[in-house]
Amino acid sequence: MEPVILVHGGAGTWDTSEDRINEAGAACHTAAHEGRKILLSGGSALDAVEAAVRVLEDSPVLDAGRGSYLNMNGEIEMDALIMDGKTMNLGAIAVVKNINNPISLARLVMTESAHSFLAGFGAEQFADSIGYPRCDALELVTQEQLEIYLQSTSQDGKQKSGAINAEGLGDTVGAVALDRNGNLAAATSTGGTKLKYPGRIGDSPLVGSGAYADNQSAAVSATGHGEALMKVVISKQVCEFVSAGLSMQKACEAAIEVLQDRVKGQGGLIGVDNNGRIGIAYNTRAMPHAFAVSDHAVKEGR
Numbered sequence: 001m002e003p004v005i006l007v008h009g010g011a012g013t014w015d016t017s018e019d020r021i022n023e024a025g026a027a028c029h030t031a032a033h034e035g036r037k038i039l040l041s042g043g044s045a046l047d048a049v050e051a052a053v054r055v056l057e058d059s060p061v062l063d064a065g066r067g068s069y070l071n072m073n074g075e076i077e078m079d080a081l082i083m084d085g086k087t088m089n090l091g092a093i094a095v096v097k098n099i100n101n102p103i104s105l106a107r108l109v110m111t112e113s114a115h116s117f118l119a120g121f122g123a124e125q126f127a128d129s130i131g132y133p134r135c136d137a138l139e140l141v142t143q144e145q146l147e148i149y150l151q152s153t154s155q156d157g158k159q160k161s162g163a164i165n166a167e168g169l170g171d172t173v174g175a176v177a178l179d180r181n182g183n184l185a186a187a188t189s190t191g192g193t194k195l196k197y198p199g200r201i202g203d204s205p206l207v208g209s210g211a212y213a214d215n216q217s218a219a220v221s222a223t224g225h226g227e228a229l230m231k232v233v234i235s236k237q238v239c240e241f242v243s244a245g246l247s248m249q250k251a252c253e254a255a256i257e258v259l260q261d262r263v264k265g266q267g268g269l270i271g272v273d274n275n276g277r278i279g280i281a282y283n284t285r286a287m288p289h290a291f292a293v294s295d296h297a298v299k300e301g302r
Contacts (some may be wrong), residue, residue: 003039010171011268020045068191085184130194174221
């Protein structure tokens with residue numbers, strides 16, 4: 001079976017004329033390339049999506065890992081989810097700080113703990129217990145995100161009126177893959193929404209919402225307004241559409257229609273089904289993405 005890797009850099013409030021979206025596209029290209037290398041060498045879909053998302057987390061222009069949005073308190077709190085379509089095992093973390101690559105910690109929750117989802121202090125304690133490297137909080141903060149936070153905060157430390165709703169969509173990152181053995185995997189990682197309330201958890205680490213993978217149907221990663229995406233359990237919805245006979249592309253489009261019609265939500269989806277067919281759909285201004293099939297050239301889109 002021909003391996004497939006597909007990644008996204010978030011369905012957000014992108015300005016397609018700015019350099020930032022070009023940098024996001026370049027990060028997606030690199031992420032797809034790294035995932036493809038693993039697949040072509042016989043690696044698993046799970047390894048491929050983890051490696052691809054790590055590249056995206058390291059990009060300072062994307063809302064995951066380094067470059068994540070700051071919350072109301074000026075802190076970075078991150079969420080991530082990874083899922084194996086073969087076993088349907090998953091690992092998720094939420095509200096974690098001082099972690100360079102949350103997606104790798106999420107995978108370790110799946111493989112090195114008896115649980116599937118850890119949050120906050122417990123997730124950080126788990127990281128320490130297995131020797132997972134921690135970083136200084138400032139290593140994750142970019143100048144751009146610091147300026148956004150400072151501009152939205154008055155001298156007394158309170159948020160300015162209307163600041164919380166500014167640019168409400170996050171630029172969550174994600175990846176889906178199909179390997180040569182016919183196994184699927186999905187992964188999603190995020191820093192959440194700008195100036196969010198501390199402790200807020202969106203769709204990204206929620207199985208069936210932020211991502212889903214099942215060898216019997218498809219692997220999907222979602223992005224956009226988390227409070228809307230979780231209401232329709234959008235990634236699982238895509239897989240249900242595929243199981244019902246829709247093509248991968250039509251399934252993604254149908255799920256975006258459900259999102260828009262039922263909860264007036266905005267977001268985007270990427271997916272690959274168990275036959276290697278891909279789907280890409282969004283109702284936001286843009287969603288940087290890239291994909292590669294077998295050893296063919298990586299293709300980009302926005």
